[in-house]
Amino acid sequence: MDTTILNKLAKITRKGMFLGTMASFAMMPSAFAAECNEKTMDAFAYEDCIKAKSGEKVSNDNFGASAEASKVNNADGMEQKRVLKADEPTYRPFDRDAYLTSSFGENRGTRYHAGFDYSTQMEEGWPIYAPEDGKVVELRVSPFHYGKLMLFKGKSGKTWAFAHQSSFGKLDDQIIKKQYSSKKNDVTIKTNASYKKGDTLTFSGSTGIGNPHLHLEVRLDNDRIINPVQAGVVITDTLAPQIFGIAVWQGNHLAVTNPEAISKGCVETPVKNEFNLSMAVKIADYSREPKDNPMSIRRLTVWRYDEKIFEEILDTLRYSKMALIRDQLLWAEEADTAGDWHFVNAKLAPLSTYTIEAEDYSGNKVSKKFTFHPRCKSDKPMQLYKDQASPLFTFLSRPMLDLFRCKNGMKFTAMTGDKVIEEDMCKALKPAPITIGRLLEIYPEMTSIHYTADARSTGDGVAADASIELYAFNQYQRSVNWSTKLGNVGVTQKLTGIPTGRDTTKKILAVTRTHTDSLDYFEFHPKGMQLGNWTVCIDNPENNQPLYWLGETTRNWFYFSKQTKGKNRCATMNEIRDITNIESTEAPTLGFPYWSDMMISGVRQPALKVPVQFKYAGIPDGNAITVQVGKKWVAAEYDSEPREIVIEGAQLPEEGTFTIKLVDEAGHKASYNVDIPEM
Incomplete structure (x- = not known):
């Protein structure tokens, strides 16, 4: 043929x-x-x-x-x-090369990264140039998120966002005026300052979160953001x-x-x-x-x-x-x-x-x-989790159990109430990670998994004797109200706005109690569900202290700003997190002050920096800090990384003391007299 x-x-x-x-x-x-x-x-x-x-x-x-x-x-x-063409992007924010450290659309937990991040080689104060003719329409000052943010409206109709700035150049005077008139460190001002394409617009810094860098966004309106390359931005990749x-x-x-x-x-x-x-x-x-x-x-x-x-x-x-x-x-x-x-x-x-x-x-x-x-000869097991203490974890937005820990001596028992369904799952199943959904197919009556291990088997020197409580529900359910117990601790979860449609398998919630870093805490899975709200209540007779949630990558604990008080602690978020009760009764303290510099009006000026020290409840915003020289209120910036209060040197006397007052996230207050060191 x-x-x-x-x-x-x-x-x-x-x-x-x-x-x-x-x-x-x-x-x-x-x-x-x-x-x-x-x-x-x-x-x-x-x-x-x-x-x-x-x-x-x-x-x-x-x-x-x-x-x-x-x-x-x-x-x-x-x-x-x-191969780049003649009509490729031409706008360079700086007059020197800067490589990308984060891209548009990057994963940031429950949101996308909305722009490009350029490294400034651990330096502050790089001049940033106007991408087109236009006007600065808004300036914001905050110790978190965008830090010092400039919004620039170009003649094209696009709004350019420049974040983490050290100085707004000639517009710093307007910020300082607003701070002193309102006696607030975090302020927002509207402005109408005109700039031509190529004018020095603002100066890079490290305000907000992260090392010195520029975060650049291009917005079409208050909702839509575009890939900056589409607006002519040059990137080096x-x-x-x-x-x-x-x-x-x-x-x-x-x-x-x-x-x-x-x-x-x-x-x-x-x-x-x-x-x-x-x-x-x-x-x-x-x-x-x-x-x-x-x-x-x-x-x-x-x-x-x-x-x-x-x-x-x-x-x-x-x-x-x-x-x-x-x-x-x-x-x-x-x-x-x-x-x-x-x-x-x-x-x-x-x-x-x-x-x-x-x-x-x-x-x-x-x-x-x-x-x-069915099998690839050169395939070796991939890492499915990191920094995970218990055998329960989330992978691809579904709860998983690491039965590979059977090889290290951990034992798993399938339970329904107090009844044993499978005494030793390690003998019955392959020692490998497995979805909880698959386990419920094998043991449809299972409502919990009990696991034990001696101190040598866990890998962290602490013996394990805990249970994983399970709740399976229909894939079309939009809400769940589930109460269970882990030992003598009552745990209630209310989920609303659960997504439906894509995954036709049963959805499963899982929770366990584990121990690490001298803390008992509660692990909730699966993470990564899109929810209207997740409200969790912990009734802990042994510990009714405030609730904190664990950061995914920082592994730091953060205070729930909105939670109930008393015996039954409740808090609400739009995502599932690991949480714990933490007793933290002391306000942040101060380290030793030292002289450095800061950018004002695009020029380096002497500045006094005072380190802030805390273990759990930190500074909620810049307005939680009050600096006074005698009876005079003085503006101060809070640098959330590396946790320092920054004060313009010209606002302080050459010698003597001044006062710093702090209020942390948990409401603890403190006042400190600070000695001014020699320059």
Whole structure:
């Protein structure tokens, strides 16, 4: 038979194995480009898309890329770097090179990162230039989040946000005037100062959170933010993204494949030759060597043979829909390791060849081609959690149990009430991480898991004897009200606004009590659920102190600013967290003051810096700090990293003392007389 006919028959046969039409998934209407969208595609991608729809042949390898770009080698995963054109972005915030440390759309827990972060090489005071003609419309001062923020409205209609500034240049006088008239350190002012393109606009710093850097956003209005490259912003990113893992699941059956196996074209499937598989890909981008700041990607595309079955392009975000991040990026307990788990919303057939392509905001690409197999020879176990004390953890937004700890001597018993269902799960099941959902399929009556281990087996020198309480509910439920007990502690959870529709398996809540860092605390899973509200109440007869929540990556405890008092402590958030009761009766104290400098009106001025020391309840905002020289109120900045009060030297006498008054998050007050050191 003619080879052309054979090839056509083979192509028809391959496509016939596929179940239905694979439609592209839109996380939110304005966030990801639909096919042939002139507003969100670059000119070349739009032109190719129109050609493809009219029946003309278009190379998938080069689809959406510059015509001069070299092709991606889909077979061996070679990286591709796009050739910049004459009409590429031209706006540079600085007059010197600055590399990216965070990208647009990066995972920030319950929200996306809304701009680009540029490193300023641990230096403050880099001049930042106006991107176009326009006016400064607003200035804000805060010790957290954006720090000192400038909002600049250009003639194009876009609003440019410059965050973490050390100085607003000539506009500092307006800030200082507002501070002294209101006797508040944190202030916001409206202004109408005009600047021409290229004028010195503001100065970089480290106010708010993080080391010295510039956070740059481009806003279309009060809700929509765009990828700054679309507004002509130049970024330096010389490396293509990296694929760190692929997870495949069907219901509660899950398999995870490491990069070594993926590079050889093999990805594990948890079920043999069955349809309707789901997939997530762990990807990170880096801007340079050394690879010390993992970032997110702009585009993820998946092909089945030569048919595009999935694509997400992240060029637009909405503040009002930031919580939808969990439709795209699935939460994992190892969330502070390199990369995010990107959910591929396409039904996958097992007997097919797939290609994944990831592209960063500079146009650098990486591609991997693979097929599914029950087992990959070079596949080694991947890290599924980090800094996790108990065997209960969250992976891909679902609760998991680490039965691998059986090998270290931990014992697991399946229970329903006080009745034992399975005395030793380690003997009955494979010693490996397993979804709690799968365990409930094996033991449908199970309501809790009891686990024990001696001090040598736990790895932290503390013996374990605890239980994991479970609650399974229908995937269509929008609310849950669940009360249970861990020992003599009552725990109640009320969940509202639970998402429905995507995952057809039963949803499961799990909670356990564990011990670390001299604290007993309560672990709640799964993390990463999008919720209207999560209200948790702890009735602890042994400890009715205030509630604190644990940061995902910092591993620091933070005070719940809104909670009930008394025996039954309750607090509300929009996400599930680990929490504990902490007795913290002392207000923050002060360290030794020292002379340094600060930026005022774009010029370095002497400044006195006073360290602030606390273990748990910290400073809620800059207005919780009052500085007085005699009876005179003096403006002060609070630098939340590294926890220092910064006072302009010109406002202090050459010698003598002044007073600092503090109120922490828990309401503890303190007043200190500070001796002024010699300069």
